[in-house]
Amino acid sequence: MQSSELLPWKFNPLFEKYSMQDAIKKASEMEEERAVWSQVPLLPRIYSKGWKEWQDMPGAGLVGDLIQWWEDDRKDSMGLPWYPNPTNCELVAKGEMSLEDYQVCCMRRFCNVEAGETAGAIGLGNAYLQHERDLRELILWWRFDEQTHQEMDKIMNIKLLGIPEEKLLRTAINYTERMAKSPMSPVTKENIKTLNRFQVVRDGPPLLMGCIMLAEIENPWSSQRTRPALVKYYNFPNEALLFVNVHTFIDYYHIRLGQYILAKYATTNELRELCKAFFINTFKLQHERAAELFKELSGKKFELTLKKEDTYLQ
Ligand SMILES: [Fe+2]
Numbered sequence: 001m002q003s004s005e006l007l008p009w010k011f012n013p014l015f016e017k018y019s020m021q022d023a024i025k026k027a028s029e030m031e032e033e034r035a036v037w038s039q040v041p042l043l044p045r046i047y048s049k050g051w052k053e054w055q056d057m058p059g060a061g062l063v064g065d066l067i068q069w070w071e072d073d074r075k076d077s078m079g080l081p082w083y084p085n086p087t088n089c090e091l092v093a094k095g096e097m098s099l100e101d102y103q104v105c106c107m108r109r110f111c112n113v114e115a116g117e118t119a120g121a122i123g124l125g126n127a128y129l130q131h132e133r134d135l136r137e138l139i140l141w142w143r144f145d146e147q148t149h150q151e152m153d154k155i156m157n158i159k160l161l162g163i164p165e166e167k168l169l170r171t172a173i174n175y176t177e178r179m180a181k182s183p184m185s186p187v188t189k190e191n192i193k194t195l196n197r198f199q200v201v202r203d204g205p206p207l208l209m210g211c212i213m214l215a216e217i218e219n220p221w222s223s224q225r226t227r228p229a230l231v232k233y234y235n236f237p238n239e240a241l242l243f244v245n246v247h248t249f250i251d252y253y254h255i256r257l258g259q260y261i262l263a264k265y266a267t268t269n270e271l272r273e274l275c276k277a278f279f280i281n282t283f284k285l286q287h288e289r290a291a292e293l294f295k296e297l298s299g300k301k302f303e304l305t306l307k308k309e310d311t312y313l314q
């Protein structure tokens with residue numbers, strides 16, 4: 001296990017120097033440049049300004065439907081104190097969550113993302129076995145980004161929130177191991193509600209990872225809402241907000257990866273229905289789990305109990 005170091009991330013000082021909106025604009029330009037330097041020919045195209053290529057691809061209708069579903073759901077759910085997820089909920093945005101509870105929420109996030117990283121690595125391997133070159137390249141790029149975010153979250157948990165590294169990593173590993181032991185299962189639109197997200201990614205078609213990318217649509221606005229509160233009410237310094245800062249802009253691009261993958265590879269009705277079921281289920285289970293956690297929070301019995309439903313929290 002290595003210790004956590006603060007590296008000179010290029011995007012992060014922007015959030016200290018400029019207003020959040022200007023920082024997001026400048027960081028987004030850097031992101032477009034990063035895509036050019038990635039040496040993956042497809043990426044600069046997808047990351048270029050005004051990219052809409054997905055709208056002319058076979059699964060465009062599905063992508064449009066999923067985005068519409070999410071927007072409707074957000075309208076219905078705004079104003080709920082736990083929406084959309086524990087670390088970015090309204091309670092945090094208003095500075096009404098205690099620091100102790102916020103710490104537990106961050107630790108929970110680290111643990112469920114850790115399990116997600118492992119499932120994603122297996123899903124990436126499945127994409128390689130499917131021999132679809134665009135699919136594997138985009139998933140690989142996305143997984144790499146998400147692993148870097150996980151390291152940023154580790155820094156936040158350890159340096160800012162004072163959670164001992166050994167305790168954090170041990171808890172995350174134990175949870176990952178537990179999820180990895182979930183039985184192998186076919187993934188269908190009928191049974192998807194009964195499976196945790198580790199199982200879906202491990203045992204389902206790799207295309208489903210496009211749904212997870214698209215589901216990151218909630219991250220930019222919720223991170224942009226939370227960040228000012230973390231500075232104002234919790235006095236967190238910018239260098240500890242790496243993880244939050246990066247999610248104010250990077251998922252604008254990850255959403256595009258999801259749009260491309262779903263629009264290109266959801267070519268049959270069966271696949272489209274499966275994707276729809278997974279996408280909607282992801283948010284429904286996230287809502288249920290977040291509401292349940294909120295109740296525990298109000299009851300002052302909030303402890304780190306990780307259930308399989310936590311795999312759906314973002
Ligand atoms: Fe991320």
Ligand SMILES: [Fe+2]
Pocket residue numbers: 146216250251254
């Ligand atoms: Fe992302």
